[in-house]
Amino acid sequence: MNAPAAQPVTYPAAVDRLRSILTSSTLGEVGAVYAFHFTDGGEATLDGSSAAGLGYVDDDPAAHGLTPDFEVRLSREDxxxxxxxxxxxxxxxxxxxxxxxxxxxQAIKLDRLLKG
Structure with missing residues (x-):
């Protein structure tokens, strides 16, 4: 019997996974805005400031009038x-x-969120 194919570890797959775990309930638990600065270009925001937060968007927090509570700098691969x-x-x-x-x-909250 073949094992199911593992999901590829790519930036688009990571965004899909993150969006799938971001519900109004999980966003409300986060209570913060995270900014991701990618060393290989681009910015992204995880708005968990409230249950009505934006969730994950491929954009700078300032583009949405948000000030990050926590910032992460890393490559898209990482x-x-x-x-x-x-x-x-x-x-x-x-x-x-x-x-x-x-x-x-805030680092602990992000880690817990990512672990689902």
Whole structure:
């Protein structure tokens, strides 16, 4: 019997996975705005400031009148690995693949959200 094909660890697949776990309930639990700055170009926002937040958008927070509570700088590839659990945040920081700006509390909330 063949095992089901694993979902590819790509940026588009990571965005799809993230959007699938962002419901009004999970957004309300986050209570923050996260900015992702991609070292290989581009910006993205996870607006979990309220249950009515925008969710995940491929855009700068300022484009939506939002101020980030927490910022993450990494490549799109590492973002995908982070979302799929292949890159642990502490390992990403220790190796310089990720830079975080903001409170530890917000980092923990993001980690919990990504773990589903």
């Amino acid at each position: 973002f995908a690995k982070l979302v799929f659990g292949e890159l642990h945040p502490m390992a990403g920081m220790a190796t310089g693949r990720m830079k975080l700006t903001g409170s530890f509390k």
